[in-house]
Amino acid sequence: xxxxxxxxxxxxxxAAVSAAxxxxxxxxxxxxxxxxxDPAEAAPGVTDDTVTIGTHQPLTGPAAAGYxxxxxxxxxxxxxxxxxxxxxxxxIEYLVKDDGYNPANTQTVVRELVQDDEVFAILNGLGTPxxxxxxxxxxxxxxxxxxxxxxxxxxxxxxxxxxxxxFNADYVTEAEALAQYADDEFAGQSVCMLGQDDDFGDEFxxxxxxxxxxxxxxxxxxxxxxxxxxxxQIGAMQAAGCEVNMLATVNGFTALAIGTAAKLGYQAQWMSxxxxxxxxxxxxxxxxxxPLLLEGFVTTNxxxxxxxxxxxxxxxxxxDDYNDGAPFDGNTVFGMSVGYLFAEALAKAGDNPxxxxxxxxxxxxxxxxxxxxxLAFGSDSHSAYKGxxxxxxxxxxxxxxxxxxxxxxxxxxxxxxxxxxxxxNDGVPTS
Amino acid sequence: MDRLLFxxxxxxxxxxxxxxxxxxxxxxWRAARVVNFAQGAMAxxxxxxxxxxxxxxxxxxxxxxxxxxxxxxxxxxxxRGVMRFASHASPLSGVIIAIGVVMVLQSALGIAFGSNxxxxxxxxxxxxxxxxxxxxxxxxxxxxxxxxxxxxGVLALLFTRTSLxxxxxxxxxxxxxxxxxxxRVTRMVTAGWVLASAVGALAALLLVPTELGLxxxxxxxxxxxxxxxxxxxxxxxxxxxLIGGLAVGVLISLVTGYLGATVAPIAVLVLLVAVxxxxxxxxxxxxxxxxx
Numbered sequence: 001x002x003x004x005x006x007x008x009x010x011x012x013x014x015a016a017v018s019a020a021x022x023x024x025x026x027x028x029x030x031x032x033x034x035x036x037x038d039p040a041e042a043a044p045g046v047t048d049d050t051v052t053i054g055t056h057q058p059l060t061g062p063a064a065a066g067y068x069x070x071x072x073x074x075x076x077x078x079x080x081x082x083x084x085x086x087x088x089x090x091x092i093e094y095l096v097k098d099d100g101y102n103p104a105n106t107q108t109v110v111r112e113l114v115q116d117d118e119v120f121a122i123l124n125g126l127g128t129p130x131x132x133x134x135x136x137x138x139x140x141x142x143x144x145x146x147x148x149x150x151x152x153x154x155x156x157x158x159x160x161x162x163x164x165x166x167f168n169a170d171y172v173t174e175a176e177a178l179a180q181y182a183d184d185e186f187a188g189q190s191v192c193m194l195g196q197d198d199d200f201g202d203e204f205x206x207x208x209x210x211x212x213x214x215x216x217x218x219x220x221x222x223x224x225x226x227x228x229x230x231x232x233q234i235g236a237m238q239a240a241g242c243e244v245n246m247l248a249t250v251n252g253f254t255a256l257a258i259g260t261a262a263k264l265g266y267q268a269q270w271m272s273x274x275x276x277x278x279x280x281x282x283x284x285x286x287x288x289x290x291p292l293l294l295e296g297f298v299t300t301n302x303x304x305x306x307x308x309x310x311x312x313x314x315x316x317x318x319x320d321d322y323n324d325g326a327p328f329d330g331n332t333v334f335g336m337s338v339g340y341l342f343a344e345a346l347a348k349a350g351d352n353p354x355x356x357x358x359x360x361x362x363x364x365x366x367x368x369x370x371x372x373x374x375l376a377f378g379s380d381s382h383s384a385y386k387g388x389x390x391x392x393x394x395x396x397x398x399x400x401x402x403x404x405x406x407x408x409x410x411x412x413x414x415x416x417x418x419x420x421x422x423x424x425n426d427g428v429p430t431s
Numbered sequence: 432m433d434r435l436l437f438x439x440x441x442x443x444x445x446x447x448x449x450x451x452x453x454x455x456x457x458x459x460w461r462a463a464r465v466v467n468f469a470q471g472a473m474a475x476x477x478x479x480x481x482x483x484x485x486x487x488x489x490x491x492x493x494x495x496x497x498x499x500x501x502x503x504x505x506x507x508x509x510x511r512g513v514m515r516f517a518s519h520a521s522p523l524s525g526v527i528i529a530i531g532v533v534m535v536l537q538s539a540l541g542i543a544f545g546s547n548x549x550x551x552x553x554x555x556x557x558x559x560x561x562x563x564x565x566x567x568x569x570x571x572x573x574x575x576x577x578x579x580x581x582x583x584g585v586l587a588l589l590f591t592r593t594s595l596x597x598x599x600x601x602x603x604x605x606x607x608x609x610x611x612x613x614x615r616v617t618r619m620v621t622a623g624w625v626l627a628s629a630v631g632a633l634a635a636l637l638l639v640p641t642e643l644g645l646x647x648x649x650x651x652x653x654x655x656x657x658x659x660x661x662x663x664x665x666x667x668x669x670x671x672x673l674i675g676g677l678a679v680g681v682l683i684s685l686v687t688g689y690l691g692a693t694v695a696p697i698a699v700l701v702l703l704v705a706v707x708x709x710x711x712x713x714x715x716x717x718x719x720x721x722x723x
Contacts, residue, residue: 065646229445
């Protein structure tokens with residue numbers, strides 16, 4: 001090897017580095033996002049007649065099967081809203097970027113949204129591992145990071161992440177509610193858990209043990225999403241004599257667990273987190289046997305997804321009119337509810353919304369949302385729902401049974417008998 | 432003891448599928464000296480064909496036959512259409528082209544059929560037969576095992592006892608000499624691809640009913656496991672693929688059962704590293720070390 005290239009290489013590197021840093025300086029000088037506050041200057045993404053927001057979603061890749069319909073539902077709701085005058089005279093433009101549920105892609109697409117598309121806020125970024133990858137970035141740049149689609153408790157850290165707000169009822173609260181329900185309805189039976197081998201499973205286990213007592217589960221099994229074979233785990237639960245099985249599983253693995261148990265001739269009472277408890281989605285995985293396998297299946301929900309509910313009726317109508325009549329399931333209600341909550345927050349942020357303004361509006365605790373339990377947002381809570389309602393499946397129909405729990409803030413839940421939020425003004429929020 | 436038996440049986444059934452898919456990788460490696468990274472996506476295309484045919488005719492067996500045909504066709508099209516033009520100067524060009532093929536196929540499937548998972552029925556019961564109180568293999572698992580071992584036998588006969596097998600082996604090991612002796616080497620390479628793709632399609636078809644169902648990514652993890660199997664067994668060795676497949680299947684099952692699902696992929700990697708350190712060519716490699 002000759003020496004000439006090795007000698008000149010450092011010089012080239014220096015040149016490249018200095019050119020790059022000059023470019024970086026120039027870029028940061030002209031694109032520093034303003035944190036808002038100055039009402040005379042419009043916030044990024046806000047014009048006289050539009051507000052542009054963005055999201056990262058798994059539209060392709062392995063996670064797309066369970067979740068790609070959410071952003072389509074949100075987009076359909078915004079189309080309906082825009083047709084009905086938008087929010088304070090502004091239409092909402094929703095930019096949906098595909099991250100394939102890969103945190104590395106999430107970092108790229110969120111930077112594109114913030115720096116190139118100059119969105120006003122990120123709405124409903126989906127997934128715990130994916131969104132964790134951009135949590136610091138969004139907060140450092142003071143971009144409102146609203147209604148993250150994940151039940152992790154990470155989003156509820158107002159001191160550390162003042163710009164981030166969650167949407168889902170967190171896994172701990174969900175698990176506490178399910179554990180309480182199991183304790184009330186199936187007292188004395190042996191309770192076990194199958195959970196994902198990450199925060200989802202950890203937080204869910206924490207909630208179960210909060211109510212049932214530490215070490216009270218007869219068997220705790222974990223699965224990894226990279227291996228679609230849970231025979232070993234289900235076999236262990238069967239051998240341990242588990243009667244009530246709690247699932248901290250995504251939809252696909254809920255179906256896999258119940259299907260595997262059926263193949264092993266193992267019958268148990270199944271209870272699942274709402275993240276993996278949507279009947280329509282599960283039935284898609286399980287095929288014809290679904291009504292039989294899912295009879296008596298228990299899960300939770302905090303959104304008005306029930307036949308005959310007025311929100312449900314409205315969302316079905318919007319789904320028909322603006323979403324080409326796509327299959328209507330829990331994801332559809334989730335996506336539209338997110339859209340509604342954002343519209344409400346934007347309306348509350350006033351005629352000249354700023355980034356600081358919308359965050360203040362949410363933290364004021366004045367938002368109502370469309371949930372079955374009151375929204376928990378406030379200056380010291382960035383968590384949306386601190387309660388859930390129990391649903392069961394009877395003859396292929398998933399519906400509420402009128403049992404609702406809210407967190408008592410002390411490692412337990414208490415029954416909640418207040419009313420769900422009623423539908424107002426045809427689902428178009430007004431300031 | 433009961434638990435050990437249960438886990439061994441589960442692992443064997445899955446291992447047989449790994450073995451078949453690894454065999455497909457080995458066949459292409461032997462024919463063309465390329466690791467076919469597009470194997471998974473190509474196999475899934477064939478399974479979609481089988482799914483459609485089974486849906487139309489109501490017969491699993493016609494579906495299975497159509498998967499073999501579609502798999503073979505995929506091999507033909509990909510080899511003649513794309514892989515043939517990969518530069519032989521660097522093994523990377525073939526790999527990169529194959530990854531490109533994966534992206535095109537997966538996106539095309541996604542566009543055509545959506546990303547939803549479609550449940551597929553197995554032709555036999557998947558409920559395990561209970562022997563002495565221990566649930567062991569299900570009829571479907573037995574079917575998979577018998578099919579895998581039987582196919583290995585047929586391929587062994589093909590390679591060692593027929594003129595086509597001799598030509599395939601000759602063009603793989605000494606293309607220049609074979610050409611001089613009148614073997615149509617390019618045709619043999621294509622034949623290797625067709626054969627391998629059909630075997631890969633069969634493996635994916637057997638796997639799908641045991642998992643969630645069919646979607647464009649159904650074979651992603653299968654490819655990863657089978658690639659490990661092929662390297663552990665020796666990329667040159669069909670018996671290595673069989674034994675490596677069963678070994679990796681049992682290893683994953685035992686580790687998942689005794690140590691937890693999180694550790695299973697790590698155990699597979701440890702096995703891979705150990706084998707590469709001790710026998711870089713793979714456990715059953717005939718050559719001293721891999722040449723490419």
